[in-house]
Amino acid sequence: MESKFYEKDKLLVFRIADEIDDFSVQKIRRRADYEIERYMPKKVIFDFNSVTFMDSAGIGLIIGRYKFAKMLGGTVELANLTSSVKKIFEMSGLLRLIPVTNLEVS
């Protein structure tokens, strides 16, 4: 997973490039929380463009980061959802809580 912090906008972007399951999510969660705490972003965007697989562990990952970022005064948005990722998020009702945004793939 790559991350980039944009100081001017207080925006933190995570580009997840792994398969997201119960195993890989542990590493992603630790890294994301560490950086959210470090930068205290106004907005966190998770970019799913390079996610090749996701199961329900992804739902817990995003809800957990949403709560954590919110506690520190930030919001969470999702970008570049693949159809299978979107299907799983829709099923959980998470997209009623967390907006999907446009983010260019770089």
Added chain:
Amino acid sequence: MESKIENEMRLEFISKSANEAFARIAVAAFASQLDPTIEELADIKTAVSEAVTNCIIHGYDKKQGIVKIFARLKENEIILEISDKGKGIENIDIAKEPLYTTKPNLERSGMGFTIMESFMDNVDIESVVGLGTKVTMSKVIKSKKENEESDDEFEMITKE
């Protein structure tokens, strides 16, 4: 006419979450004999991942045990049995409810069975407390072959 079993495979591995990717990829490779679409294959991988995760996280909790997968291909259908000899489920109806989880502290979403049920055609759960849990699920692959056949039928009808 009784349909014959065309292929079978069995897989056993210890209950480490690192094996989840191995399990779903192995099942997907086996299922690819039915010539599924990318979407059907993704559905199967997700359902396997959910079932195996349940065995590891809930069935065995922090203890080590063996997760078994028995996969069969029968005509255009894949039938999967994924089982553990872990602690079992006390109330299956409650466990199946969307968003129900016994482990919210681990950020489990409680969507595992819901995902299995919506991605597969049939899901059946058998569980005995103290003895383990077996999830049987199946999915008919609407293969390219079938699509071609329906095209043929269409041709026949139009010819008539």
